[in-house]
Amino acid sequence: MVKSRDTQIVVQDLRLAYGRKEVLHGISFDILRNEIFGIIGPSQSGKTSLLRCLNRTIDFTPEAHVLGAVCVDGDDVRQTSNVFSLRRKIGMVAPLPVGLPMSIYDNVAFAPRCAGMTRRNELEGIVEQCLRQAALWDEVKDRLDSLGTKLSGGQQQRLTIARALSHQPEILCLDEFSIAIDPVTTMRIEDVLKELRRNMTIILVTNLTQQARRLADRTMFLWNGAIVELDRSDVIFSDQPANRQTYEYVNGIFG
Amino acid sequence: MFTETPLVRRKLRQERIAKWAFFGMAASMIIPLVLIIGYLVQRAWPSLSLSFLIDVPVHGMKEGGIWPALIGTIYLVVISLAVAAPVGVLAAVYLNEYARDNWFNRIINLAVINLAGVPSIVHALFGLGAFVYAARFGYSIISASLTLAIMTLPVIIASTREALASVPRSFREACWNVGATRWQTIKAVVLPNSISGILTGIILQVSRAAGETAPIMFTGAIYFKAVQKGDFLPYGLGEQCMALSMHLFTLSTQVPGVRESIPFATAVVLLGAVLLVNATAIIVRGYVRSRKKW
Numbered sequence: 001m002v003k004s005r006d007t008q009i010v011v012q013d014l015r016l017a018y019g020r021k022e023v024l025h026g027i028s029f030d031i032l033r034n035e036i037f038g039i040i041g042p043s044q045s046g047k048t049s050l051l052r053c054l055n056r057t058i059d060f061t062p063e064a065h066v067l068g069a070v071c072v073d074g075d076d077v078r079q080t081s082n083v084f085s086l087r088r089k090i091g092m093v094a095p096l097p098v099g100l101p102m103s104i105y106d107n108v109a110f111a112p113r114c115a116g117m118t119r120r121n122e123l124e125g126i127v128e129q130c131l132r133q134a135a136l137w138d139e140v141k142d143r144l145d146s147l148g149t150k151l152s153g154g155q156q157q158r159l160t161i162a163r164a165l166s167h168q169p170e171i172l173c174l175d176e177f178s179i180a181i182d183p184v185t186t187m188r189i190e191d192v193l194k195e196l197r198r199n200m201t202i203i204l205v206t207n208l209t210q211q212a213r214r215l216a217d218r219t220m221f222l223w224n225g226a227i228v229e230l231d232r233s234d235v236i237f238s239d240q241p242a243n244r245q246t247y248e249y250v251n252g253i254f255g
Numbered sequence: 256m257f258t259e260t261p262l263v264r265r266k267l268r269q270e271r272i273a274k275w276a277f278f279g280m281a282a283s284m285i286i287p288l289v290l291i292i293g294y295l296v297q298r299a300w301p302s303l304s305l306s307f308l309i310d311v312p313v314h315g316m317k318e319g320g321i322w323p324a325l326i327g328t329i330y331l332v333v334i335s336l337a338v339a340a341p342v343g344v345l346a347a348v349y350l351n352e353y354a355r356d357n358w359f360n361r362i363i364n365l366a367v368i369n370l371a372g373v374p375s376i377v378h379a380l381f382g383l384g385a386f387v388y389a390a391r392f393g394y395s396i397i398s399a400s401l402t403l404a405i406m407t408l409p410v411i412i413a414s415t416r417e418a419l420a421s422v423p424r425s426f427r428e429a430c431w432n433v434g435a436t437r438w439q440t441i442k443a444v445v446l447p448n449s450i451s452g453i454l455t456g457i458i459l460q461v462s463r464a465a466g467e468t469a470p471i472m473f474t475g476a477i478y479f480k481a482v483q484k485g486d487f488l489p490y491g492l493g494e495q496c497m498a499l500s501m502h503l504f505t506l507s508t509q510v511p512g513v514r515e516s517i518p519f520a521t522a523v524v525l526l527g528a529v530l531l532v533n534a535t536a537i538i539v540r541g542y543v544r545s546r547k548k549w
Contacts, residue, residue, distance in 0.1 A: 057428065060431065092433075094429070098426065101444065110435070114434060164433070166433065167433055
């Protein structure tokens with residue numbers, strides 16, 4: 001059933017080095033359209049670096065060298081003429097919450113404005129929709145003009161998610177999105193993700209293996225910059241994944 | 256239970272001594288300032304009055320006020336910062352936000368740092384050669400202002416970069432992630448949140464530009480210029496002008512038989528202007544800090 005859908009992202013022999021230190025050792029995999037793709041692995045295994053190759057924010061790290069190909073919808077991201085529309089196509093939620101030093105409304109309206117949208121009612125619609133999707137609307141609807149940086153950590157994280165949704169991405173990357181949020185809110189956002197997957201591809205990087213098990217269709221176990229195993233989640237989280245290391249990591253025997 | 260053992264007592268004593276030693280050094284900074292101001296005001300007292308500010312010098316500068324010098328200093332400061340501030344801020348934005356770490360940008364950095372270390376008398380000679388002779392501006396307000404601008408530029412660049420760097424990188428990354436260009440990021444997040452630091456850095460250069468003597472002496476300041484009393488804009492840009500620092504130097508060394516309270520009063524005006532400007536900088540900083548956004 002998974003195989004019948006088309007692929008949206010193709011990563012081929014991707015190598016990434018910071019200076020002389022190689023952190024991704026030539027990895028290849030595909031991500032299918034509208035799937036939730038889980039990436040698990042201990043810290044320093046290259047998960048965040050991988051995401052930064054995807055939307056090319058790796059460009060902002062001067063000593064990073066990228067080899068290999070990352071294709072989104074058939075276009076190599078390193079050949080693309082408009083990197084800004086590529087980034088708008090990919091919503092990115094960083095692990096630490098970042099409320100921009102502007103009002104809550106402007107935080108969410110920032111990306112659409114950068115893309116050239118100016119009409120007020122359109123912007124208001126997007127702001128409300130994204131805040132609702134991020135399970136934040138009810139808490140902030142009466143104070144949209146207060147500063148985004150003054151929200152609590154968990155609220156800022158949901159604001160970050162709202163901002164990532166505000167440019168209506170086709171792909172949503174969540175990098176450890178739940179480390180600053182309480183379990184109840186996490187569950188609400190997980191429900192939202194299940195809704196969003198109908199018109200979005202979701203890449204879920206997480207340290208919580210249970211979260212990947214709950215949400216992901218397929219899960220990739222990344223370790224020290226190499227893929228240990230990539231399979232359907234029910235295989236990865238079963239008693240018999242193909243690789244012994246996967247079993248041990250998922251069940252907390254090594255880490 | 257807490258008991259005061261000899262060891263604890265010794266530690267507490269050391270702590271007290273250290274604190275007072277540090278406090279003493281810091282507090283002693285007040286002494287020279289108070290002494291300078293007190294001494295100057297006392298010596299200047301017979302000449303200090305409002306008319307001293309707005310009168311023109313008469314009788315070979317032995318009588319009268321300092322209006323032409325005061326207004327000349329304002330000319331020089333305003334024009335030099337009108338040149339140095341935009342150039343410096345734009346250069347700093349480039350260096351901090353756009354520049355990659357390559358050999359060319361390293362040369363720019365090195366140039367900025369070294370330019371800041373060049374003595375003002377060397378700036379003066381450079382201004383003389385570059386603006387007075389090579390660019391044919393002659394001895395004029397333009398030449399003197401440009402010389403001051405070159406002198407203040409590297410410091411404005413450095414203070415602006417510091418202000419820009421105080422905006423956390425995570426804000427920039429959040430903007431880049433949603434597809435904002437560097438310029439959109441700078442406009443929406445970086446500049447609005449560093450403008451206070453940038454302004455403070457520029458304002459502090461006002462006092463530096465007002466106080467320097469050598470650069471303007473070589474390029475456009477003059478000992479004496481006859482100005483009608485009540486003339487508020489006495490100079491053209493291509494003319495030479497009087498200036499407070501220059502006036503002080505002239506009165507103290509070149510004019511025999513000046514009442515001694517006059518140069519001291521000039522010094523009080525110069526110092527007062529500098530303190531006024533610094534106070535403005537402190538107020539700007541305090542105001543913006545009170546509405547800090549994160």
